[in-house]
Amino acid sequence: MEQGTLYIILGPTGVGKSQYALEFAHRLGCSIINADSRQIYREIPIASDAPTNEMLSAVKHYFVGSHSVLDFYSAGHYEQDALKVIDREISEHGTALLVGGSMMYIDAVAKGIDNIPDIDPSLRQDVLNEYYDKGLENMQQQLQKLDPEHYKVCDLNNWRRVLHAIEVCRQSGTTFSSLRKGQNHKRNFSIRKIGIMRSRDELYKRIDDRVLKMIDNGLVHEAESMLPYRHLNALNTVGLKEMFNYMDGRYNLDEAIRLIQRNTRHYARKQMTWFRHDNDINWIYA
Numbered sequence: 001m002e003q004g005t006l007y008i009i010l011g012p013t014g015v016g017k018s019q020y021a022l023e024f025a026h027r028l029g030c031s032i033i034n035a036d037s038r039q040i041y042r043e044i045p046i047a048s049d050a051p052t053n054e055m056l057s058a059v060k061h062y063f064v065g066s067h068s069v070l071d072f073y074s075a076g077h078y079e080q081d082a083l084k085v086i087d088r089e090i091s092e093h094g095t096a097l098l099v100g101g102s103m104m105y106i107d108a109v110a111k112g113i114d115n116i117p118d119i120d121p122s123l124r125q126d127v128l129n130e131y132y133d134k135g136l137e138n139m140q141q142q143l144q145k146l147d148p149e150h151y152k153v154c155d156l157n158n159w160r161r162v163l164h165a166i167e168v169c170r171q172s173g174t175t176f177s178s179l180r181k182g183q184n185h186k187r188n189f190s191i192r193k194i195g196i197m198r199s200r201d202e203l204y205k206r207i208d209d210r211v212l213k214m215i216d217n218g219l220v221h222e223a224e225s226m227l228p229y230r231h232l233n234a235l236n237t238v239g240l241k242e243m244f245n246y247m248d249g250r251y252n253l254d255e256a257i258r259l260i261q262r263n264t265r266h267y268a269r270k271q272m273t274w275f276r277h278d279n280d281i282n283w284i285y286a
Contacts (some may be wrong), residue, residue, distance in 0.1 A: 006096045011101060026058075033082060130245075146166060163191055
């Protein structure tokens with residue numbers, strides 16, 4: 001029996017989800033559950049374009065600045081944590097509101113994710129060291145031996161996917177393909193997805209302007225403070241990667257800004273490609 005409704009507001013980066021969600025939350029009388037995989041990290045509010053203090057004061061937000069970049073946090077962890085909050089919100093208000101653009105986080109809540117084990121950090125580092133020492137071809141050969149079925153469908157040129165599949169095989173003691181069921185998990189609430197969109201020109205201008213605002217707000221200083229931790233997956237994100245390269249002397253600040261704007265636009269296109277495959281989204285223009 002359905003106990004309530006989860007509204008999911010989604011869309012590409014820079015489209016204006018946060019402001020729309022704020023107004024929607026006021027109408028529903030509920031809190032906002034963040035579904036942005038970088039806004040959960042308290043050390044990078046500028047790079048992640050986290051909700052402002054004014055927004056946080058206006059409506060209670062979950063999973064904004066709730067973790068450190070030093071924490072290991074996966075989509076599987078998010079699924080478990082978010083479902084607890086959703087159940088509590090629906091129990092109190094009859095509805096819950098989830099907002100974000102991280103495709104894996106949204107799917108983790110709406111569909112559930114496969115029973116993939118968390119990878120021990122030491123194992124992950126071992127696999128990464130092997131990749132650095134022996135190269136991608138060797139890792140591809142390892143994957144072929146460990147999981148011939150997944151080897152046939154894996155993007156073998158994407159080293160991260162190859163390494164992740166090897167990690168799962170070693171961690172679980174079984175094949176990655178056997179753990180990928182591809183079946184949606186049943187939820188005890190109904191789901192309504194609202195997609196926010198704008199014209200491409202307007203979206204791109206908003207993205208470009210936002211990057212300039214991030215610079216004005218102190219992105220360079222924030223990136224400098226993260227330099228000792230640049231190897232962490234939490235910091236492998238647009239905005240910080242370009243800043244780190246700027247600090248390495250690979251290009252000047254103007255070029256770093258241009259690349260952040262360009263790569264953010266690329267990411268927005270990637271998000272829209274993903275979302276277009278979901279026929280359950282009701283799209284509206286902001």
